[in-house]
Amino acid sequence: MTDLYDKIVSERNSLENLLSKIPGFKGYMEMSARREADRMIRDHVAKQYQGLVTKFEGIEREMARGSGLMFMDRTRSTKAKIDLIRARIATDTPGYSGFFASNKIGPEDLEKIYAFDGAMVDYAEQLAEKIDTFSTSVTTGQGIPEALAEVDRVAQEAGQAYDLRDSVLKGIA
16 A cells, blocks of 8 residues: 555656646646736836836926926826826736637747837836936926926837737737
């Protein structure tokens, strides 16, 4: 009895080994891992954009205490663009096809989607730099319109990039 028990226990690698013998289950597990990775990426990127919104709100408060009230309409518009990107990243349909989807997303299509996701991280970094410049402008009182216009330009471009990502996803699916 001990020899048989030892043999069974030593040959049992894991539940994964058993499940890998079920037809189609390996693909399901890979898709599940993709979904989890996609969720983690989107949560991380959405948090980056939330940090940008929070920082921008702080600058708005600083402007409201000073003489920057004339820019408040423009700052609200710019902040709304950044927050919309955050909300879309956090809540949009993930960039993968489900287990029962009729159109599967292939590896080359996933590469395109991941390139867009990488671009959203790049845009977050660009926005952080532009927001820092804007903050300095507000502090010094110099170049506020130009710095705000740059934040707005990058936010608009990031939004357009996310729109393009959606178009690519719709073209794939």
